[in-house]
Amino acid sequence: MSANLHRALDAAIPMLKTIRQGVKAPPKASSAALEKLRQLARAIPPAPQSAQVHEPAEKSAPAPAPEPSEGWTMDSLRTAVLACEKCPHLVTSRTQVVFGVGNPEADLVFVGEAPGADEDEQGEPFVGLAGQLQTKIILAMGFQREDVFIANVLKCRPDMPSGASGNRKPKSAEMATCLPWLSEQIALVKPRVIVALGAVAAEGLLGLTSPLRDLRGRWHEFQGIPVMITYHPAYLLRNQSLSEKRKVWEDMLLVLEKLGKKITAKQRAFFTAPA
Ligand code: SF4
Secondary structure: OOHHHHHHHHHHHHHHHHHHOOOOOOOOOOHHHHHHHHHHHHHOOOOOHHHOOOOOOOOOOOOOOOOOOOOOOHHHHHHHHHOOOOOHHHHHHOOOOOOOEEOOOOOEEEEEOOOOHHHHHHOOOOOOHHHHHHHHHHHHOOOOHHHOEEEEOOOOOOOOOOOOOOOOOOOHHHHHHHHHHHHHHHHHHOOOEEEEEOHHHHHHHHOOOOOHHHHOOOEEEEOOEEEEEEOOHHHHHHOOOHHHHHHHHHHHHHHHHHOOOOOOHHHHHOOOOOO
16 A cells, blocks of 8 residues: 555544544535545555455355346357256256257247156156157157257256155246246247147246136247147146047147148048047
8 A cells, every 4th residue: 555545544534533423524625635635546556456355255155047148059058057056946956957959940849847757867858758748749740859949947857855756846936937048048949839838837938827728729929929838748648538639739730830831631630539
């Protein structure tokens, strides 16, 4: 510290103390005196970089996850999502983050709710029994699985009580925390149509909580992109009736029409009751 600064501080500190104690009225200074102080301040050289004081880093706190923002590539987004620690309870329980798979320039994006045990283990969405059925639906639509992009609203498997098996639904707050990542994925892929699979995905993506029967079969919107809501394939595994399969298929026919895909007579007739 320079001698000039020492002198200025020596003069100022006692005066500030007395002001704080209310003993003296605030000092008055002439414009000439103020100019002299400014000259003194300008004469003080900046402290060298090595001498600057830094707050000690918090060693125990994890680095905050980068906030979704513009400027991502799919690779940089993947790196950020795989390192995300916004939900400490899911970070502790997850095997891995399930980012999403498929064509990064797909016309069609399927959105599920969250990874289950199989997805958590394999790091890929829709790979369990329900995922296999979803893949069959994709094939019946005339796509390969690699043609579309598949992701969940929640990227980490919802934690389960110790010793419990199965999967639990993601909570609204968990989905709201993770939604910005999906939003960035969709902004990068720029699909022409999104399909939300099940009521939980519809809630996570669009905030809609009406019964699925009231939401399906018509168009909604996310980021200006048409969204079709339909039943989750797990629902079709539980309810194998022809009529429920047909409802999902009718929703997929609407998707194909929206994409301008040619629909064959065979496709139109899927899951209709025999005459
Ligand atoms: S669920 Fe989403 S927001 Fe939460 S830790 Fe996993 S990636 Fe991050």
